[in-house]
Amino acid sequence: MKSKLFKAEKTQWVIPCNPAYYDVCGVFNKLDKVEWKQSTNVNEGDIVYIYVTSPIKEIRYKCVARKVDLDYADTEKDREFILKGDNYENCGRYMELELITKYKENKFTLENLKQNGLKSVQGPSKVSEELANYIKSNEIDMIKKTLQEENNIAYDLKNYIDKINVDESFTYKYDKKKKQKYTIQNGIKTYIRDRKVAMNALKKANHKCEVDSEHEVFLRRNVDVGYTESHHLVPMAYSDIFDVSLDVEENMVSLCSHCHNLLHYGKDFERVLEKLYYERVNHLNKVGIYISFDQLREMYL
Ligand SMILES: [Zn+2]
Ligand SMILES: [Zn+2]
Numbered sequence: 001m002k003s004k005l006f007k008a009e010k011t012q013w014v015i016p017c018n019p020a021y022y023d024v025c026g027v028f029n030k031l032d033k034v035e036w037k038q039s040t041n042v043n044e045g046d047i048v049y050i051y052v053t054s055p056i057k058e059i060r061y062k063c064v065a066r067k068v069d070l071d072y073a074d075t076e077k078d079r080e081f082i083l084k085g086d087n088y089e090n091c092g093r094y095m096e097l098e099l100i101t102k103y104k105e106n107k108f109t110l111e112n113l114k115q116n117g118l119k120s121v122q123g124p125s126k127v128s129e130e131l132a133n134y135i136k137s138n139e140i141d142m143i144k145k146t147l148q149e150e151n152n153i154a155y156d157l158k159n160y161i162d163k164i165n166v167d168e169s170f171t172y173k174y175d176k177k178k179k180q181k182y183t184i185q186n187g188i189k190t191y192i193r194d195r196k197v198a199m200n201a202l203k204k205a206n207h208k209c210e211v212d213s214e215h216e217v218f219l220r221r222n223v224d225v226g227y228t229e230s231h232h233l234v235p236m237a238y239s240d241i242f243d244v245s246l247d248v249e250e251n252m253v254s255l256c257s258h259c260h261n262l263l264h265y266g267k268d269f270e271r272v273l274e275k276l277y278y279e280r281v282n283h284l285n286k287v288g289i290y291i292s293f294d295q296l297r298e299m300y301l
Contacts, residue, residue, distance in 0.1 A: 010046045012047040013040070013042060013049065014059065015051065017050050022081060023082075024061070027081040028102065030078075033066070038094050040123075047064055047127075058105065060103050061102060064098050065096070068095040072094070118131050136241050143241075170204045172204070172249060190236075193247050205254035208228065209256035210255060211275060229256075231254075232252055234284070242289055246289065248289075250287045250289070251280070259272055273293075273300060
């Protein structure tokens with residue numbers, strides 16, 4: 001199925017780095033922010049893939065440009081990694097790159113990249129749609145491999161729900177939300193979730209199951225609304241491959257316990273997922289989350 005997968009909000013770049021001049025692997029073992037020579041018009045928020053040149057010849061790092069057009073770099077922090085200074089000191093324009101992901105060896109090799117839309121690594125270049133999609137599908141696989149089962153699927157809102165006014169209603173705001181902070185738990189990046197968002201999503205659905213509003217739900221113990229569970233349609237674990245936050249009401253569905261478990265553990269999850277996807281896709285697009293059904297399905301397999 002041909003579809004526009006993961007249309008990126010921000011421009012993505014491949015920028016080569018010669019490890020004989022700058023020990024990029026060393027620097028990213030120590031720091032997660034570096035000031036980098038900026039030789040092209042990168043904008044704040046753009047994604048930068050660092051291609052490490054010979055003898056490695058692979059994209060190894062994914063970064064986001066936090067600050068651009070800086071006229072000064074503080075080389076104290078990374079001085080020990082500058083192997084041939086002329087290239088990195090006094091080069092006029094700098095940007096601050098923050099490391100998002102380190103890729104494993106033999107993943108994005110020059111050969112693979114070339115077969116999937118990379119034209120040249122002689123200098124900075126924009127990532128083509130073909131290459132962006134190739135990288136994204138691989139990222140899905142990689143995340144899936146390291147992903148633990150969502151352990152708090154019920155994401156219990158019992159205590160929280162008691163405190164809020166369940167009579168007021170909620171409508172989508174369509175704000176493209178910035179990504180939230182993350183913590184590292186057991187070596188896995190976990191993005192902080194906002195309970196209020198989950199709550200709003202349940203409210204929006206009138207505390208009914210969005211697979212079928214006729215599904216039977218029991219009443220919550222302490223407040224007179226149906227018990228449904230909030231679920232991120234595009235799973236939070238995939239946050240790194242989107243430009244915007246996935247923790248938004250537009251990406252959250254309200255499900256009865258049965259449908260929620262079916263979606264996570266059931267053989268017949270696709271039918272449910274498909275229904276939810278097509279009901280939500282327009283809302284997702286409005287908050288900057290672009291994904292095809294096939295890509296979403298991949299994330300659940
Ligand atoms: Zn879930
Ligand atoms: Zn249901």
